[in-house]
Amino acid sequence: MAAKRMDLNVPTFLVLSGCSNPLGQTLAQELCGRLAAGSVALLLDESPEQLQTLAQLLSEQQVQPDAVQIFTGQRLIDAEQLMEQILEKNGSKGCFQRSIIVHNEGDAATHVLIEPQSPKEWNAYVERQLMAPVALNQRWLRAKQLAGIEKLVINVTSSLQVRPLIFNTLLCSCKRARDMYFRAMAAEEQRSNVHVLSYAAGLFKTHDTQLDINGNIVDPEQLLGGMDHQKEKKVLPRVQPLQSTLKLINILEQKAFVSGHDVDYYDTFVL
Numbered sequence: 315m316a317a318k319r320m321d322l323n324v325p326t327f328l329v330l331s332g333c334s335n336p337l338g339q340t341l342a343q344e345l346c347g348r349l350a351a352g353s354v355a356l357l358l359d360e361s362p363e364q365l366q367t368l369a370q371l372l373s374e375q376q377v378q379p380d381a382v383q384i385f386t387g388q389r390l391i392d393a394e395q396l397m398e399q400i401l402e403k404n405g406s407k408g409c410f411q412r413s414i415i416v417h418n419e420g421d422a423a424t425h426v427l428i429e430p431q432s433p434k435e436w437n438a439y440v441e442r443q444l445m446a447p448v449a450l451n452q453r454w455l456r457a458k459q460l461a462g463i464e465k466l467v468i469n470v471t472s473s474l475q476v477r478p479l480i481f482n483t484l485l486c487s488c489k490r491a492r493d494m495y496f497r498a499m500a501a502e503e504q505r506s507n508v509h510v511l512s513y514a515a516g517l518f519k520t521h522d523t524q525l526d527i528n529g530n531i532v533d534p535e536q537l538l539g540g541m542d543h544q545k546e547k548k549v550l551p552r553v554q555p556l557q558s559t560l561k562l563i564n565i566l567e568q569k570a571f572v573s574g575h576d577v578d579y580y581d582t583f584v585l
Contacts, residue, residue, distance in 0.1 A: 317570035318509055320466065322563070324411040325352040327460060329397065331447070332418030333357045334364035337470070337515055340555040341416060344563060346372050351381040354404050356397060358387045393446075394453040405459030413460045417447045417492075418470045436484065443488040448495060455503065462507075468562070469496045469512040471576070493576070500574030509573040513562050516553040516579030553579060 326349045332338040338359070346355050355372070359365050365386040372384050383404060387396045419442065451467065454460070471489055493512060500510035558579050565571050 317572055319568065319570045320412070320464070320509075320566055322348040322567060323350050325350050325409060326354075327401070327405065327410045327413040328353065328355040329358070329393075329413075329415040329450070329454065330355065330418065331358040331393075331416065332470070333359040333368055334361040335418070336518065336555040337558060338418045339364075339368055340559045341418065341562075342368055342372060343375065344556075344559045345414070345416070346382050346384070347375065348563070349382050351378055352409060353382045354385070354400065354410075355382055356385045356387060356393070356400060358389075358393050360388055362388050393450050397450070397453065398457070401457055401459040405457075410460065410463055412464045412466065413454070414466045414468070415451065415454050416468045416470065419443050419447060439484050440488060443485075444491055447492070451499070455506075455508065465503075465506075465508040466566075467496070467499070467508070467510050469493070469510070470515055471512050472514045497574050504573060511565075511571050511573070512576045513565075514576065514578040515558040515562070518552060518555065518558075
């Protein structure tokens with residue numbers, strides 16, 4: 315596959331999930347700030363308060379009032395119907411030149427060093443982190459209002475897709491499954507002008523050593539399985555959400571990427 319660049323300043327239908335965390339908020343601000351007038355953004359998160367605050371902020375930062383229409387939805391599982399309703403009302407044929415969907419889900423199963431043990435809890439987590447994004451993707455790919463236009467899907471991920479993290483079996487398993495799903499999607503949809511990028515956003519300040527709610531000391535680097543930390547501990551520099559977001563945008567607009575490939579924040583862009 316050839317390397318791809320894309321100018322974000324075109325009328326776009328944007329879908330972004332996981333908007334309540336710092337990276338999601340920054341992604342929303344930077345992406346919406348680059349889209350051309352006539353664009354529509356659907357922001358998804360489980361926190362209605364965070365969504366309302368973010369939507370207000372995005373509206374206020376626009377140079378042209380209502381240049382980008384902002385819609386919000388609280389549950390990714392229910393987002394398919396909401397997306398269809400928005401496209402039926404605001405997606406007349408020819409009004410968009412591109413559609414982008416960014417999957418920023420990926421929270422840990424719990425805030426303690428014990429994962430859910432019951433099948434019901436496991437199923438609920440997998441449905442939210444894996445099955446719901448896949449279902450939304452399929453509806454997005456088949457939306458008649460988006461037929462024939464260029465599409466980009468971004469899977470925000472991390473090295474946990476290949477490196478196990480102790481006490482995070484669910485998170486690692488879902489990331490690995492998602493990675494293969496998006497790789498397969500890139501191969502299957504390449505003739506339909508669909509481009510796929512999995513982006514590892516780097517280690518943020520929130521990944522530093524901290525206490526969980528039971529008082530256990532949690533050091534993410536020490537939880538990585540299969541490492542002799544006495545001999546080969548590698549400390550990666552922490553990054554800010556804005557740094558990671560701007561690097562992603564730089565990859566899209568300047569450096570180029572290959573559809574289906576994984577790109578890490580710490581990469582040197584040798585694809």
